[in-house]
Amino acid sequence: MTSPLLKTPAAGATATVRVPGTSANLGPGFDSLGLAVTLYDTLRITILAAPVLEFDLSGEGVEELPRDASHLVVKTMDLAWQRLGYTRGGLRVAAENVLPHGRGLGSSASAIVAAIMAANALVAPEDRKDRAWILQLASELEGHPDNVAPAIFGAVAVSWQEGAGYSSAKVSPSVSVVPVVAIPDVELKTERARGMLPATVPHADAAANSGRAALLMHALTADPSKLLAGTRDYLHQDYRAEAMPESAALVARLREEGHAAFISGAGPTVMVLANGGDEADAIVRRITELGGTGPDSSPKAAGHGVSWRVLRLQVDLEGAKVEVHQ
Template sequence: MTSPLPHQPLLKTPLSGTAATVRVPGTSANLGPGFDSLGLAVSLYDTLTITTLAGPELEFELSGEGVAELPRDASHLVVKTLDIAWARLGYSRVGVRVTANNVLPHGRGLGSSASAIVAAIMAANALVAPEDQQDKAWVLQLASELEGHPDNVAPAIFGAVAVSWQEGAEFASAKLTPSNVVVPVVAIPDVELKTERARGMLPATVPHADAAANSGRAALLMHALTNDPSLLLAGTRDYLHQDYRAEAMPASAALVELLRGDGHAAFISGAGPTVMVLANGGAEAEIIVGRITNLRNDNENSASNGVSWRVFRLEVDLEGAKVEMHP
């Protein structure tokens, strides 16, 4: 006679017929010298609504950036993340409707994958019983595990400037509020660059002098962001990653060089190819917008030849991801 199988606890299921809407800001990682540790939340927002269904259906209502290329099955990043988050909470997915409006362009260095991951985790967390819900530190831990690093997910969750780090398997982040005169301007090219390719161009080691110089600039950037924005140009100087990746995004590298030559704090946003500039006040922001806009009429310039730029003057998002429940 065989022994009975040990009792397996049944997983709970989210209550059907409820919905959670999550609005997540776009993010810029690194900010020049803060490789894999610094991030900034900006006023471009993806919106995700997860509605639980009574049956096993998986439905999609997708709009905005990149939707033609996105899967509409369980391989969608949002659905995969929901499944992982619910499993961590002791739940299993039944049917869901995924309604998403994507504003963040994919493969441009503005945190589109981090936004999807954070939105799905926060929706999953909001749709379980109150006694099973977790805090934002739990969201940060899981999102960082899935994204591989916290530099985008932390500002997406908490807003403002996030300084993030890892101790063993644990991720943590501290929130800094920048000076209210800091104005982010982004130039988004019409070309895409996969993060995996950009990371593959980085060397395994860098000279000690470069590491030391980069450490000093990252520290200076924290002071420039919060106390003295006149130092943003010096504070955003990078020694670790941008030069190594320039070959993969020549127009972006040329635009950074042009803007920095004009005295503006330009850098590659995340893995690129978007260029971000941190302006010291609205007047400088308008000058930067005009400078990039004028490149469209200058086909001889290496920052414009063959590339079209969308330019946005943004604000720093200070609150991070927000959840709204719909009964």
């Protein structure tokens, strides 16, 4: 029974949210740096008069997703509405999933951000919160802000935690920075990847990583010729290599050839930050030679049983967008 103290969103209202995919860490920026890219999941939420829950799911991973209140979008919206003083009535969830699941491109962050933004947009105008509030709740649910911040704000996000609060600064990269991704046909659960990290690291590694993260920000904004050096990581990739040997091998090969390759998020997708369109095209050709395919072709077998889908993308500069229709 609905509590009389809680409001319900108005029946008939619809919110559509488009959220970019993201790549976290960018090499040395473990749990603190993220980049939004031009791959988008779209969520459309309609408030129904009848107390039912309907789903219309398409795209990546839909066969495995629940179609009940345990769906991540519904759980997240329920929590967001609770924080806003609302409760769920009838709901239709329509989702177009473009981001591959379990690949390190922020699919769970996208779902969480889309759900919170939809829930926030569907309450009365006087009850809506700003994007800083959305960042807090999304980071709380994700456990860290590195993916959710660029999904919300776009561009490059530099994020940090102080006490129980999360903050993020938006940084616009040079127009010369072109992201290229190689998405393997295998998944890696973030929990497994995180479980491979040591509790402590040598002081020398921490110091080296700090220097590379600082250099990366200079490379991203002022001198993309330093991207290769700036994306060198000492904190997480080597420890996780055993869980994704093909990805680690591809990163090593591309870096040996002078390209700024790293593991995207917890993996196993490989991202390369190219300095200009010519290098981006060369990277696409090179990964294709090594067993990858372009966006419109069927995957062919790569070495060691892994196939790669290669995409030349752009940096998304705007972040999540929401529209409300009454």
